[in-house]
Amino acid sequence: MYFTFFVKWVGEYEIDLTGTVKMLQKTLEIPMLDSPDSPDSPHTSEKIVRTEAEWRALLTPEQYQILREKATERAFTGVLTENHETGNYHCAGCGTLLFLSGAKFDSGCGWPSFTLPAESKAIEEHEDLSLGRRRIEVTCARCGGHLGHVFPDGPAPTGLRYCINSASLTFTKQQP
Numbered sequence: 152m153y154f155t156f157f158v159k160w161v162g163e164y165e166i167d168l169t170g171t172v173k174m175l176q177k178t179l180e181i182p183m184l185d186s187p188d189s190p191d192s193p194h195t196s197e198k199i200v201r202t203e204a205e206w207r208a209l210l211t212p213e214q215y216q217i218l219r220e221k222a223t224e225r226a227f228t229g230v231l232t233e234n235h236e237t238g239n240y241h242c243a244g245c246g247t248l249l250f251l252s253g254a255k256f257d258s259g260c261g262w263p264s265f266t267l268p269a270e271s272k273a274i275e276e277h278e279d280l281s282l283g284r285r286r287i288e289v290t291c292a293r294c295g296g297h298l299g300h301v302f303p304d305g306p307a308p309t310g311l312r313y314c315i316n317s318a319s320l321t322f323t324k325q326q327p
């Protein structure tokens with residue numbers, strides 16, 4: 152079963168129920184913050200709840216420490232920080248589409264950086280007062296996995312920098 156949706160300024164995509172997205176027609180690189188919602192959207196699927204033991208069995212130790220225990224990988228060590236391929240970034244915990252390569256930019260901060268999520272409902276934001284300062288943590292809306300933080304120092308048009316741990320993401324290269 153397939154349905155299509157249109158992300159304004161980006162292009163037309165086809166997505167199946169496993170969350171696999173195929174770009175049908177590309178227009179511009181920068182997606183809008185709010186794309187039309189669909190009842191079949193993977194981001195409106197039921198939340199994924201697993202026990203600590205189940206997460207440990209599913210994830211690598213590094214993924215577990217970051218996604219489930221809110222650790223941060225060392226800067227410039229993540230395999231996706233310098234990834235410039237065209238494709239989609241999914242949650243390493245549950246597979247939900249989180250970011251599109253068109254929104255990725257070189258921030259120089261040492262972690263994969265995006266100007267906005269693939270869909271606003273894909274992520275949730277939480278106030279984080281750890282480390283003696285106020286930051287906004289971002290998590291996967293579906294599985295609750297810790298992704299990173301969002302900072303107000305990104306480029307136009309959003310002015311936001313979603314600073315995301317590479318280990319929280321898996322990358323699917325767009326097929327030519």
Ligand code: FE
Pocket residue numbers: 242243244245246247291292293294295296
């Ligand atoms: Fe997730």
